[in-house]
Amino acid sequence: MRLVFVVNDAAVEIEAVAEDMTLVDLLRDLLGLTGTKRGCESRTCGACSVLVDGRLTRACRTTAQDVESRHVTTIEGLRGPDGDLSDLQNAMLDHGAVQCGYCTPAMVVAAEALLRRNPSPTRAEIRSAINGILCRCTGYQQIVDAIEATSRGRRAARSSGETASTAHSGSSQ
Amino acid sequence: MTKLKYVGSSNLRNVDGIEKVTGQTRYVGDMTVPHMFVAKVLRSPVPHALLTELDATPALEIPGVRAVVTAADFVDQGNYGWPIKDAYILAHRKVRFVGEPIAVVAADNAAAAQAGVDAIVVRYDTLPVVSDPLRALEADASLIPEVSPTGRGNLCNTHLVRNGDPDPLLAAAPALFEGTYDLPHQEHAYLETEGALAIPEPDGGVTVYVNVQSPHINRNNAAMVLGLPVESVRIIQPPVGGAFGGKDDVLYQTTAQVAKLALLTGRPVRLVLSRTESMAASYKRQAMRIHLKLGAESDGTLRAARADLIVDSGAFASTTPLSSWRATMHAAGGYRYDAVQVDMRTVYTNNGYSGAFRGFGNTQATAAIELAIDELAANLGRDPLDFRLQNCLRRGDLTMTGAPLGSTIGLADCLEWVRNRSEWTSKRATYDAQPADAERRYGIGVACYFHGIGLGGEGVDFATATLRVEADHSLTLTSGLTDFGQGSRTIFTLVAAEMLGVTMERIRVLRPDTYTAPDSGPTVASRASVVGGNAVRVATSKIAAMLDMSAADLLGCEPEQLVRDGEQYVGPDEEPATFEEVVDHARELGFQLSAQGRWQVPEIEWDFERGTGVPYFGYVFGAQVAEVEVSRRTGRTRVVKMWAAHDGGRILHPTGALGQMYGGIAQGLGYALMENFRFENGIPQALDFDRYRIPRANDMPEIEGTYIETHLPEGPYGAKNLAEPVMIGAAPAIGNAFAHATGVRIRGFPLPRVAQRK
Numbered sequence: 001m002r003l004v005f006v007v008n009d010a011a012v013e014i015e016a017v018a019e020d021m022t023l024v025d026l027l028r029d030l031l032g033l034t035g036t037k038r039g040c041e042s043r044t045c046g047a048c049s050v051l052v053d054g055r056l057t058r059a060c061r062t063t064a065q066d067v068e069s070r071h072v073t074t075i076e077g078l079r080g081p082d083g084d085l086s087d088l089q090n091a092m093l094d095h096g097a098v099q100c101g102y103c104t105p106a107m108v109v110a111a112e113a114l115l116r117r118n119p120s121p122t123r124a125e126i127r128s129a130i131n132g133i134l135c136r137c138t139g140y141q142q143i144v145d146a147i148e149a150t151s152r153g154r155r156a157a158r159s160s161g162e163t164a165s166t167a168h169s170g171s172s173q
Numbered sequence: 174m175t176k177l178k179y180v181g182s183s184n185l186r187n188v189d190g191i192e193k194v195t196g197q198t199r200y201v202g203d204m205t206v207p208h209m210f211v212a213k214v215l216r217s218p219v220p221h222a223l224l225t226e227l228d229a230t231p232a233l234e235i236p237g238v239r240a241v242v243t244a245a246d247f248v249d250q251g252n253y254g255w256p257i258k259d260a261y262i263l264a265h266r267k268v269r270f271v272g273e274p275i276a277v278v279a280a281d282n283a284a285a286a287q288a289g290v291d292a293i294v295v296r297y298d299t300l301p302v303v304s305d306p307l308r309a310l311e312a313d314a315s316l317i318p319e320v321s322p323t324g325r326g327n328l329c330n331t332h333l334v335r336n337g338d339p340d341p342l343l344a345a346a347p348a349l350f351e352g353t354y355d356l357p358h359q360e361h362a363y364l365e366t367e368g369a370l371a372i373p374e375p376d377g378g379v380t381v382y383v384n385v386q387s388p389h390i391n392r393n394n395a396a397m398v399l400g401l402p403v404e405s406v407r408i409i410q411p412p413v414g415g416a417f418g419g420k421d422d423v424l425y426q427t428t429a430q431v432a433k434l435a436l437l438t439g440r441p442v443r444l445v446l447s448r449t450e451s452m453a454a455s456y457k458r459q460a461m462r463i464h465l466k467l468g469a470e471s472d473g474t475l476r477a478a479r480a481d482l483i484v485d486s487g488a489f490a491s492t493t494p495l496s497s498w499r500a501t502m503h504a505a506g507g508y509r510y511d512a513v514q515v516d517m518r519t520v521y522t523n524n525g526y527s528g529a530f531r532g533f534g535n536t537q538a539t540a541a542i543e544l545a546i547d548e549l550a551a552n553l554g555r556d557p558l559d560f561r562l563q564n565c566l567r568r569g570d571l572t573m574t575g576a577p578l579g580s581t582i583g584l585a586d587c588l589e590w591v592r593n594r595s596e597w598t599s600k601r602a603t604y605d606a607q608p609a610d611a612e613r614r615y616g617i618g619v620a621c622y623f624h625g626i627g628l629g630g631e632g633v634d635f636a637t638a639t640l641r642v643e644a645d646h647s648l649t650l651t652s653g654l655t656d657f658g659q660g661s662r663t664i665f666t667l668v669a670a671e672m673l674g675v676t677m678e679r680i681r682v683l684r685p686d687t688y689t690a691p692d693s694g695p696t697v698a699s700r701a702s703v704v705g706g707n708a709v710r711v712a713t714s715k716i717a718a719m720l721d722m723s724a725a726d727l728l729g730c731e732p733e734q735l736v737r738d739g740e741q742y743v744g745p746d747e748e749p750a751t752f753e754e755v756v757d758h759a760r761e762l763g764f765q766l767s768a769q770g771r772w773q774v775p776e777i778e779w780d781f782e783r784g785t786g787v788p789y790f791g792y793v794f795g796a797q798v799a800e801v802e803v804s805r806r807t808g809r810t811r812v813v814k815m816w817a818a819h820d821g822g823r824i825l826h827p828t829g830a831l832g833q834m835y836g837g838i839a840q841g842l843g844y845a846l847m848e849n850f851r852f853e854n855g856i857p858q859a860l861d862f863d864r865y866r867i868p869r870a871n872d873m874p875e876i877e878g879t880y881i882e883t884h885l886p887e888g889p890y891g892a893k894n895l896a897e898p899v900m901i902g903a904a905p906a907i908g909n910a911f912a913h914a915t916g917v918r919i920r921g922f923p924l925p926r927v928a929q930r931k
Contacts, residue, residue: 075196096832140869142832
């Protein structure tokens, strides 16, 4: 099939792609976006998580025809406004939420999806939002800390009228 | 002493964090190079069989297939292994476990490679499967290794401790406890599977990018089986997506396989294992059966212990002879005894194969002794935490092996901390009084541990590091010890920055590469911070001395008169010189601004034949408390909260250290509640994350953790180790909390759901 969709705010056209090619293969092998990881074949590890029209999606469960005309956001599209690290990415580093880094892109994507949907999540809600992504290094606690701190920071920025260095890309639907 | 800028600071970021948090990190599976072939592996579907026929040539007739290798393509059929040379790069003459690699095919693409694998003709003449370690020891059991290393069938090796004679003390003890514990296999489940990319070099050599823990050992091994001089094999470690002990032997195989295919085809070859392959082909934590006999006085004073361990090594020895030694050295726990004897036997079976995994044998040993100590305390009517405080190792005590403890002993402090923070006493009383038929019952349990620092008697424990000042005044640091997510690169950087009085941003740590980094032995045993950090300290001190001389010369004073203001050097006249000026002047003086540092752990002496001596030069300690909720209806156990305290000496990087603790507890929680890599008649029962469950965010409780800071004189800035031992208290603490909640004592993991319904 001929595929037209939007990846990280840029229109992408691929002339010939198998309809059932998975989105993870498409992103990694055709578009070179290797921040989206493969971790299993049983569709359970969540390392390939991306946003499709803003919704958290496992790229291994999604095919080329599923994303026709849609907006896909990967880790490569989740930077702060100036191309710097987003507040969430900074918080991940400050809270020690990154060890081997293999699940980190998916965690960042999942956290952005959560915070856009629910700006004031409880720790339990944060845990549920990342429950689909396996991490073997961190025990999740510092990831939860980082997401909680980001949510606090964004609320404070909003109430004082400032713009937080929120990741801006990929929210268009 | 001057105030430290980086050591102990809570504001440190991991030096490779930015590339990871933006998705730019290139793991080996993310590397694609021009004209690259991909490889696929033929693996044994049976646990034990003779390979009566193996014809790989049909694979070469498949379009797109470029080469295929079998054992015949390697020197000495690819025989390798340390400390026992009993394994093969590809199966030779027989297969010994499900998942053992037999042949590897390189092709233009994955589909062709798989078709090539499917075309290989192989016939298995099945042999009796040996799955029960006790059965493996019987005289008529089918022999698994080609040659028995002990001359006694499937007995792989033995270890012992002889510290006095416990038998008369046990016979006379008013309180006696005896129990047998079954600790299962555990899968590392690093999120990044094993992978290697080999690139042939014009000079006949080969470069391999591979996510291995120990690049130099891998290089030596690959050179041996390829028949190349070691200089012709270059191993580069790209960023590694988790290891936990699991990324050595299995990648020695992978490395040699792709290297050979690259040499045969003259093209780059990449092999990345699928999850199912990874789970079948990689080594596991050893399953152990541990029989314990403990004797105490009526007042609770522990007197004597006897332990017998049977360790399932599986098809190959791998590092099991070493981890079983560590299990032997810790089998009676961190307590004072008058006499202890331990006997350990490692056994070959067809249950996959086992090797290094976080805790390195002490995870299983501590699980058994801590469940047993709890039961003994209960039999004596004692509070289990009080009982531990009464008997735990303190200053001046000898360990269970009869050896001195070293100078820093924080065990009692750790126990006190978890008791206070968890509100142990009141919760214990509340849960004691809860109705027996409540739908949700709660319990609180404790476990503590001691853990020898470094390799001990496992081998020469050294590391080497180099540091040089570049033309642009930046610094380049190398170490043969590696970082697979635990933060060693950050630790090395902060130690060098602290000593040299420069910013961490000025220092760049090269990726481990056998062409640039000196051999430092294996990155195992949580030794990177202490041993690797000390090597960095030694290298840095040499550069610092040259720069001090330069600065003193520049500022017209003695080196002792210099003070530092940020990176600047300041002389007695308060005139500053920048770091750059001092470097440039040092070069004018003719100094070569590069240095190498080597550090070796103080010598220890263990008599392996007699089971006596000093196994380690020092120890770390810790205690953990778990609070659990058990549902009567579902039988499900949920960990509500955990508290953890660890004596890791001086903590260099507190945020990273807590991350190690939380992650270690998650692996311990998984071991207690859900992970159980089971073999049935040699067949692995779970080869994906659906059936082999590891903890998810909702499975994990909130953890309150701390480090009880002591000061190890030998450690860099007083640091001890922590990454492995922080996991080993979790599983038994959860098991003991489960017993408190349900009244059901368990003798192994994972917690049985059936028993929970009682």
